[in-house]
Amino acid sequence: MSRMHRDRVKRHSRLRFAIQLAAAALSNGYAAGFAEKTIFTGRSKAVCLPVLNCYSCPAALGSCPIGAMQAVANGTRHSISFYVLGTLTLFGVIFGRLICGFLCPFGFVQDLLYKLPTPKLKVPRRADKLLRYLKYVILAVFVILLPALLSDRFGLGEPWFCKYICPAGTLEGGIPHILMNEKLRALAGALFWWKLGVLIAVLAASVFISRPFCRYLCPLGAFYSLFNRFSLYRMKVDDKKCIGCGKCDDCCPMAVDVRKDINCGECIRCGRCRAVCPANAIDRAGLTDSPAAERETT
């Protein structure tokens, strides 16, 4: 790799790190929440952030869309939230999974853990392909169906995904509250330990596998992936320039077959493939480029 090329990779990596850090800080900008041992209660909490960021985090300034979707479905008035669905559709059609690659705080945590210098695991292709479907099952069952269909005698449901799976909620909300509040600490039981186990498993996996939560479990990533092929922000590969070195495939944190299907639902638009490509064959697709033009062959 030439020096100029190495510098480009470094520059891209630093810029992305800065954006991820800023996004995490902005989503969780109410630092006073930790000192006050409570959560932010301003009106901005009515706004759904585009990322998986627990609204019970002491510093959270907005709402988590996955939590908000379940919160509306759990109530007695509506079984589905058009407000949240519409917000996510708008973000999805503009950015696709660029949000996962640049803005999501939990994605950022996984990226940091993967930087630890340990041997890395490559999930066998077949298992990887099968496991990727899991996030769609979680979206359909735990986020949409169970909260809307199962309710108690008062007509109230449960936030199934938040309650039993979400590791971001445990990391950003559960652990800080348990550490800060003695009364809540006394209430922590089997459910808290289960959720802590899920968090530890996800964080431990993130050291060896790149973004395991985003690949296999995240319902928000599953939703945005539905828009990846036609969102305004997409990527393209120029076959004329491609020298077939495979560096793009090797560096992809989501194990996407970059040269074959760069705009598949798994691509988080992190841009690493673009930065490492020695032939400058990968670039952002223009707004008017058709899917066929994503692979420029003429």
Add this chain to the structure above:
Amino acid sequence: MKLTLMRTAAFLAGTAFVIIGVMRGEAGEVLEKAVRICLECIGIG
């Protein structure tokens, strides 16, 4: 053409959903829930 159609349809649907949601008072419902510590979400409920 197909791409533009899909984008336009998704954009219009998204906008319509947000408007319908706000008119149904869902933003208020989200706020109501988000300003309280969700005990289930943090593993205590």
